[in-house]
Amino acid sequence: MKEKENSKDKLIKTASRLFQLQGYHATGLNQITKESGAPKGSLYYHFPDGKEQLAIESVHLTAQFVSEQIVEGLNKSSDPVKAIQYLIEGMAERFQKEGCKGGVPIASVALETALISGPLRDTCQSAYRSFQAQFTQKLVQSGFEENRAKELGVVINSMIEGAFLLSFTSGNCEPLLLVAKQIPVILD
Amino acid sequence: MKEKENSKDKLIKTASRLFQLQGYHATGLNQITKESGAPKGSLYYHFPDGKEQLAIESVHLTAQFVSEQIVEGLNKSSDPVKAIQYLIEGMAERFQKEGCKGGVPIASVALETALISGPLRDTCQSAYRSFQAQFTQKLVQSGFEENRAKELGVVINSMIEGAFLLSFTSGNCEPLLLVAKQIPVILD
DNA sequence: GTCTATACCACGATAGAC
DNA sequence: GTCTATCGTGGTATAGAC
Numbered sequence: 001m002k003e004k005e006n007s008k009d010k011l012i013k014t015a016s017r018l019f020q021l022q023g024y025h026a027t028g029l030n031q032i033t034k035e036s037g038a039p040k041g042s043l044y045y046h047f048p049d050g051k052e053q054l055a056i057e058s059v060h061l062t063a064q065f066v067s068e069q070i071v072e073g074l075n076k077s078s079d080p081v082k083a084i085q086y087l088i089e090g091m092a093e094r095f096q097k098e099g100c101k102g103g104v105p106i107a108s109v110a111l112e113t114a115l116i117s118g119p120l121r122d123t124c125q126s127a128y129r130s131f132q133a134q135f136t137q138k139l140v141q142s143g144f145e146e147n148r149a150k151e152l153g154v155v156i157n158s159m160i161e162g163a164f165l166l167s168f169t170s171g172n173c174e175p176l177l178l179v180a181k182q183i184p185v186i187l188d
Numbered sequence: 189m190k191e192k193e194n195s196k197d198k199l200i201k202t203a204s205r206l207f208q209l210q211g212y213h214a215t216g217l218n219q220i221t222k223e224s225g226a227p228k229g230s231l232y233y234h235f236p237d238g239k240e241q242l243a244i245e246s247v248h249l250t251a252q253f254v255s256e257q258i259v260e261g262l263n264k265s266s267d268p269v270k271a272i273q274y275l276i277e278g279m280a281e282r283f284q285k286e287g288c289k290g291g292v293p294i295a296s297v298a299l300e301t302a303l304i305s306g307p308l309r310d311t312c313q314s315a316y317r318s319f320q321a322q323f324t325q326k327l328v329q330s331g332f333e334e335n336r337a338k339e340l341g342v343v344i345n346s347m348i349e350g351a352f353l354l355s356f357t358s359g360n361c362e363p364l365l366l367v368a369k370q371i372p373v374i375l376d
Numbered sequence: 377g378t379c380t381a382t383a384c385c386a387c388g389a390t391a392g393a394c
Numbered sequence: 395g396t397c398t399a400t401c402g403t404g405g406t407a408t409a410g411a412c
Contacts, residue, residue, distance in 0.1 A: 007395085023300045025213035028387060041396040050389065104299060110357045111296040112211045115289060125357050154354070154366045159343070162350030166342070169298045169313050178342045185374055195377085216405060229378040238407065379412075386405075394397075 007038040008046040014038075016058040021101075023108035024055060055109060056123045062105050063127035069094075070134050080142040081184050084135070088160060088180035092173045095164075100171045104164040132157040139187075152187065195226040196234040202226075204246040204253075209289075211296035212243060243297060244311045250293050251315035257282075258322050268330040269372050272323065276348060276368035280361045283352075288359045292352045320345040327375070340375065 005013075014036035018027045029051060033040045047053045073087025095102055110124035136153035140146055159182075163175040193201075202224035206215045217239060221228045235241045261275025283290055298312035324341035328334055347367045354363040 021303065023211070023213065023296075025211065026300060026304075029389090030387080039396050041398075044389075045395060101303060103303075107353060108211075108296070108299040110353065111292060111299065112214060114357055114359075115209065115291075116214075121357065128354055128357060151366050151369070154363050155347070155351075155370050158350035158354055158363050158367055159347050160350065161353050162346035162348065163343075165295060165298065165349050165353070166316055166346055169302055169309065169316060171302075175342050175346050178339050179346055181339070182343050182374060185376060186370060188373060188376070213405095217407090218404080227378050229380075232407070233377060377412105379410100381409090381411105383408080384406090387403080388401105389403105390401080391399090392397100393399105394395105 007036075007042045010036040010038045011043060011046060011054065012057050012061055015054050016061045019055060019058050019109050020062060020103035020105055022103075024112040029054075052117055052120060055113070056120055059106055059109055059120070059123045059127060063130065066105050066127075067130060067134065070131060074134065074138050078142075080138050080144075081187050083138060084156065084183050084187075085180045088163075088176060088183070091160070091164075092167070092176040092180070095167060095176065096173050100167055100173055102168075104161075104168050107161065107165060128157060128161075155186065156183075195224075195230045198224040198226045199231060199234065199242065200245050200249050203242050204249045207243060207246050207297050208250060208291035208293055210291075212300040217242075240305055240308060243301070243308055247294055247297055247308070247311045247315060251318065254293050254315075255318060255322065258319060262322065262326050266330075268326050268332075269375050271326060272344065272371050272375075273368045276351075276364060276371070279348070279352075280355070280364040280368070283355060283364065284361050288355055288361055290356075292349075292356050295349060295353060316345060316349075343374065344371075 011032060015027070015032045018032060018035070021027075029043060032054070033043055043054070044050065047057075069091060070087060073090050074083045076086045077083040106124055106127055109120065110128075113120040114124070115121075132153035134153075135156045136149045139149035139152055144152070159179045160176075163179040166175040167173050199220060203215070203220045206220060206223070209215075217231060220242070221231055231242070232238065235245075257279060258275060261278050262271045264274045265271040294312055294315055297308065298316075301308040301312070303309075320341035322341075323344045324337045327337035327340055332340070347370075348364075351363040351367040355361050
């Protein structure tokens, strides 16, 4: 029994991919409707607030996808060092499979819209916060003191985001892998 | 004896600021010429290849500016840990003064153009490489083994870029400061 | 070196039929 | 829910006078 995909979901899914690949301003609504296969006239029916609303829901989808990767990676070991390494290596592997051309989740939209759209900026910010909360939670569960775990959550998140940016720009996963390699040093 | 600024330099300087603030696609040539105060007709005279060429030279200028900050910060101490901490704290302070709204150097242009312009992508990539080379050099001078110094250069660069992205998105310098705080742990 | 005018196109968004 | 047509704007880039 196959779950049928409705137009709204197809639009969000396609937009999510294109915003990540090309950024916010470079991705047009025409391209999104065309590639999604959704009826052209349906966009403003499902998203009355237009591009901004579509982008917000797309970032939500991307964030949810990344969160699942994080959960999955962190559950592979009870040792937080190994768990976080698994997670980053998994991300690097997935990125490698796309030829390091899959884009960086959320980052481009966050940078492009932080100054022009409050709601979109809030959406990106809360996505980042949920990522680091997952790291923090894992560390607390492993016995780290709470304040330190919070700080480390931010730092680990920074490292991963930065390494993604460098990997994408260089077309090479090395930065992600080197960051993974340093995790044992940071979680001393 | 005041150094007079020519039109070309004014255009590059303004473009450099706007690309960093708004990104590549959101910044129009009209806005650049208007805000630069340069003659409107002079753009395609100085930059025959149009927007792409202007962006390349703008990224060069931004990269040069950041490199100077790095050199200045690293020279404040012979101890690499303190030096890198000074550097990051200095960046955070400067960012704070702009209300954390100054944009992230290069990042948005890098993300937006990596897949659509080889030359621009190469320019961004070489900027990032020069940053990390400065970190590596400092570490080698301080007695770190060369391969390890190279790896750490990449990781430190990742941390800073990621922290910038998070600080800009959240409008708060905390990520940059927390990264600075972790430097002693990483350079064990 | 600089200016004006303009060609040409894509964008986001809306209106109104079905 | 979906379609088509269209509006207004702003984008990059070019041509040709000065």
